[in-house]
Amino acid sequence: EPDERAFQERINAGGKIEPKDWMPEGYRKNLIRQIGQHAHSEIVGQLPEGNWITRAPTLERKAILLAKVQDEAGHGLYLYCAAETLGVTRDDLTRDLLSGKMKYSSIFNYPTLTWADMGAVGWLVDGAAIMNQVPLQRTSYGPYARAMVRICKEESFHQRQGFDIMMKMANGTEAQRKMAQDALNRFWGPSLMMFGPSDAESVHSAQSMAWKIKMNSNDELRQKFVDQTAPQAEYLGLTIPDETCKFNEETGHYDFAQPDWDEFFDVLRGNGPCNTERLEARNKAWDDGRWVREGLLAHAAKKRSAKMAAE
Amino acid sequence: EPDERAFQERINAGGKIEPKDWMPEGYRKNLIRQIGQHAHSEIVGQLPEGNWITRAPTLERKAILLAKVQDEAGHGLYLYCAAETLGVTRDDLTRDLLSGKMKYSSIFNYPTLTWADMGAVGWLVDGAAIMNQVPLQRTSYGPYARAMVRICKEESFHQRQGFDIMMKMANGTEAQRKMAQDALNRFWGPSLMMFGPSDAESVHSAQSMAWKIKMNSNDELRQKFVDQTAPQAEYLGLTIPDETCKFNEETGHYDFAQPDWDEFFDVLRGNGPCNTERLEARNKAWDDGRWVREGLLAHAAKKRSAKMAAE
Amino acid sequence: MNTPLFEFLCRMGDNTLVLGHRVSEWCGVAPVLEEDIALANTALDLIGQTQLWLGMAGEVEGKDRDADKLAFHRDVWDFRNALLCEQPNGDFGQTMMRQFLFDTWHLIMLKALAGSSNEQIAAIAEKSVKEVTYHQERSADTVIGLGDGTEESHMRMQKALDKLWPYVGELFIGDEVDAAMVEQGIAPDPASLRATFDSQLDAVLAEATLTKPADDFAHKGGKTGARHTEHLGHMLTQMQWLQRAYPDASW
């Protein structure tokens, strides 16, 4: 098919696909899934950090955390807008999130249990997210690529803030060091899982890479993440909960053990520590907010018709 | 009327009126109001103390407070039973409480703000309650008098526990002493109000005293309370928030200033600091519990009919 | 040391601290994404203002207490926020009604403080006016939109107004601290702000088709600290937890 060939050639040449351009149905569908999941992750991702806003230890930390969570909501907004250019509405996507039909990043199904988790989330979770997202600034779909540019700028700021919290904790009192180590212990494996299973097992990978909506292999990014993070852990004086995690002179990379993939699939199936709570929280917000959305819509309609009557 | 005369003579002779005995309609009505209000006070009275059960400072204090609140629910139960002997149901009385038609003791419309308030409530509020209740053990209505005997025994135990908390606080750290004094400052006036306005202004007093459902004048009991409490405050090293509160050698009693009766009437009208919260809490409990009450009733009915079918 | 000034600064800072905390409780669970963002933004501004007010309070006091020390190491009786600020969020309507009532007072107050004889206060007020102007526009719009929305939203907003109304009066009750501020040209007499407040309120309520309650009974005890509601203590258990549990740590 000539359309499809032209489309692929344009991508190969580094061109951008824009909303009104022809695109294969699979491309559209895959993008909706991917951007939608990413948007949902930003939204659900507010919850584990929101859990500590009311307990932040200083006014400054509270402000930083609030700003961060606000940014995440903003990222959700950009991404829903990007998805909408593909012909779905935000409400459609939201309903699929709330019914459990669409997923969000599994990492947000883990609980935040101490203040150090705010550090670990920034350092590890945002760190892993950035690894995934930086290449996506060059993705083939224009609105998505542009959203990623804005998002990446803010994410790397968040990651630095997270690392800063970890430094304070790691250089703090004995209890703080303990919290920091405990946070690393709990978030290390789940962070490695953020890149997805090995590409060998991944269904969508080859086509997605050809379409440039996936830019690197999962294993490649995971290795990059470990290579970046392991020396940072050392710098913090914390121990990565993996005895095999060592620099390998031969490969020039850090060796590391695979995370517990059984746990990953458990979480995907809905059995993560917080799956139920997260979906309940979002569903409750949506249901409790119905009267507000309806009220504001009704008011806007009244104003419109009053304006039309006056014209 | 001979019935009425015989009734009054029996009371004058110190006899007890029992549920099946003839009684004037006014006597019945007044008793229902008085016993019902007393029962409601026990129920609503769980809330200000319940507010600190989850924050009790030691396991022992938590256990003592739980036991106390449990006793109060028990007192409510005795009193509703006594009221039911007069031909109303507990549900009738509850509905009148929830709609605001029936009152409960105004003191429970004040907030409990520090742990010292648990002491002040026991020492002052239970102390004032006992002053009111001890004479009621001799009230003319048998079921009421017998309920009061059980209640008074437990109340005086509670009062001692409250005083014990105050002692710990008053002899504790600077912050604890501050909490103790602050609690006394806030609860002194409201405690004096517990005896009601001066008898000169009280509508029901004369008839109720003839019927022996009120045994002493409000002012008399208030004076007794001040005479008992002032030396205790002194013993604790706390200052009663009333400069005029001094022992008067001539009268043999403590002088004291009247509490702020405007505030009292504000609270009665529903404008106390916690009127709204208290009624909301009780209404919510009742509404949320509907399915439970209905479920248990339905199950009991099923069991009954299964049993009848089997016979 | 200037005790009335310290008190006054705590009142300003505790208002923003406590209300900021309440607003931040909404994080991630607002009715629409745009509201999540707006509420976080409001909370953020209020926390920022808290740092300025309580920071200055600490300096004025001169006892080596900074804004964090004041925020996280005082117990209920030392808090000076108006009772309105500590009231629970309730539903979104109650939250926005509380916000509108507070914002409207806050903006009038801050505009007056921008002319304070105390330059530092004038500067804090000037900075805050910009933020609060936006808060007030937003909360007024929401009150109007929901008051004049559906039958349900109207009913909920009227209920919210009725519930919160008894906490409005305290904002305008003066005491000896206020008198000292007036005398020094630092701050306005609270009562003097009422007329402007009422006229702005009436205009918004009219558009929102809401009825101002007839009873003007006013709860008090927040800004003097004499008697807060039971809600504040519960808020502090959360807010101050880490500082209380690990007093030696730095974060």
Next chain:
Amino acid sequence: MNTPLFEFLCRMGDNTLVLGHRVSEWCGVAPVLEEDIALANTALDLIGQTQLWLGMAGEVEGKDRDADKLAFHRDVWDFRNALLCEQPNGDFGQTMMRQFLFDTWHLIMLKALAGSSNEQIAAIAEKSVKEVTYHQERSADTVIGLGDGTEESHMRMQKALDKLWPYVGELFIGDEVDAAMVEQGIAPDPASLRATFDSQLDAVLAEATLTKPADDFAHKGGKTGARHTEHLGHMLTQMQWLQRAYPDASW
């Protein structure tokens, strides 16, 4: 010092502490007065048992920590209660379902502990068996009454069971602490209690017309302390507030 024994005692004591706290949250707001009394009574028993278990844990540890020190001065990671105990109350049905699941396990466990080689543990267990027998009868009756009540009560109880089921498995998962206890004849192998639990559970669920979920997935991390749920930290802000804010005070 006997570390596995200390761990074991903390597990027993933290279960009763945390569940006792949850139950005490109902104070004054139960569906009927008789339930107010019964719930307060259950909470009271559990707090009393906590004093015994954590008191003994402190003695065994020998670091001068008494039951209060352990209850009020540890942070989440040091808590050893099963995740089931820290789950929120939800509605009354969820509270009673949690209670029934816990009571049923608890009673079987305590009966086994009554034969412990450690006399002090045997004595605590024996005293507790009396109380918990009553708890279990009551919670089983309530589960039956509400399960086999109205359509709504049935639906709510099934929902409660479905929600809490993933927290049941942890009660029966053993680890090296349990192995040490078995070896010393102090406590039974957790897995060995499952058959009795299941048969008692099945009997009650049958009478309650409720269906046991098919999926046996079990959350874990509570009794080892490796990963509690987010609920525990919030509970501790309340529970430990006064002790944390005023560490030098005695009460």
